[in-house]
Amino acid sequence: MIIGERSSGRVGISDLTIGGASDDLAEEIVGMVKSFGVAFVPGWLTGGALASLQEEFDGAFAAVAGHEIEPLTSTGKDISKRYGQTRTGLHLKYHHGEDLGKVLPRACEIFTQEWMASVAALYLGKPCTLNRHLVLCDDFKPNDEIMPYHYDEMGTLKFLVYLDDVDRENGAFHAIPGTTQSTRRLRERDWLRLDDVEKIRVDVFDSLSQDTFYAAYGQRKSFLLSRAIAFEAPAGSLLVFDTDTVHRAGTLVEGRRRRVVRSSSYRGYWP
Numbered sequence: 001m002i003i004g005e006r007s008s009g010r011v012g013i014s015d016l017t018i019g020g021a022s023d024d025l026a027e028e029i030v031g032m033v034k035s036f037g038v039a040f041v042p043g044w045l046t047g048g049a050l051a052s053l054q055e056e057f058d059g060a061f062a063a064v065a066g067h068e069i070e071p072l073t074s075t076g077k078d079i080s081k082r083y084g085q086t087r088t089g090l091h092l093k094y095h096h097g098e099d100l101g102k103v104l105p106r107a108c109e110i111f112t113q114e115w116m117a118s119v120a121a122l123y124l125g126k127p128c129t130l131n132r133h134l135v136l137c138d139d140f141k142p143n144d145e146i147m148p149y150h151y152d153e154m155g156t157l158k159f160l161v162y163l164d165d166v167d168r169e170n171g172a173f174h175a176i177p178g179t180t181q182s183t184r185r186l187r188e189r190d191w192l193r194l195d196d197v198e199k200i201r202v203d204v205f206d207s208l209s210q211d212t213f214y215a216a217y218g219q220r221k222s223f224l225l226s227r228a229i230a231f232e233a234p235a236g237s238l239l240v241f242d243t244d245t246v247h248r249a250g251t252l253v254e255g256r257r258r259r260v261v262r263s264s265s266y267r268g269y270w271p
């Protein structure tokens with residue numbers, strides 16, 4: 001006998017949404033990421049702030065056009081230093097120590113706001129390293145998924161901003177709320193056993209058997225998949241998530257494009 005509706009305990013997108021004008025933006029975001037692993041601020045950047053970030057993004061790619069592109073590793077991992085290939089396009093990575101303020105002044109200003117530092121400190125503890133990496137990501141090659149469901153090898157707090165209007169056909173970010181703590185255990189166990197970034201099995205749906213998946217998450221794959229949220233939202237929307245929350249970037253159909261900027265913050269002092 002199955003007790004309860006299939007929808008019992010379901011978390012919806014409205015449970016994860018915060019208004020950008022909130023007085024306690026940092027506290028609200030931290031509370032939500034602690035509870036669900038992800039927080040959503042639709043239409044966070046608008047007008048001139050959004051336009052200047054889009055312009056900076058396009059300028060950065062224009063400046064490297066024709067330069068050599070670093071490939072993915074043989075197992076499809078992306079460990080490029082600067083200008084690299086992705087499954088569905090190209091990205092540019094910047095390190096916080098590289099005088100980011102001179103190279104990308106708008107992005108630097110937007111991603112080092114006081115309240116973001118508070119989110120990082122409240123969520124990760126002090127000391128922590130705010131926005132150690134900033135990645136500009138341009139997806140334009142069609143694929144069933146820009147990135148399949150996964151967790152990141154390193155436990156990270158990410159801020160991700162859409163620079164285009166995003167729907168289910170141009171790579172909506174998806175996350176499965178409530179998976180964060182289970183993934184963290186899994187990730188730590190893999191690192192202790194394998195001690196090699198290439199071997200960490202981040203694609204949980206494909207790499208784990210149904211039984212191992214159930215042991216780790218306490219749910220069967222299809223059930224947990226039915227709990228995924230697709231974040232369809234206008235350009236300028238912000239997502240804040242713990243990368244131990246199972247997540248993906250969805251389908252990109254022919255003729256569509258998706259630009260995002262995302263930054264990674266870490267526990268501890270990591271120059």
Ligand SMILES: O=C(O)CCC(=O)C(=O)O
Nearest residue numbers: 147152173243248249262
């Ligand atoms: O670009 C996205 O939508 C997701 C990227 C991702 O997996 C990540 O930033 O960890």
Ligand SMILES: [Fe+2]
Nearest residue numbers: 151152243247
């Ligand atoms: Fe990820």
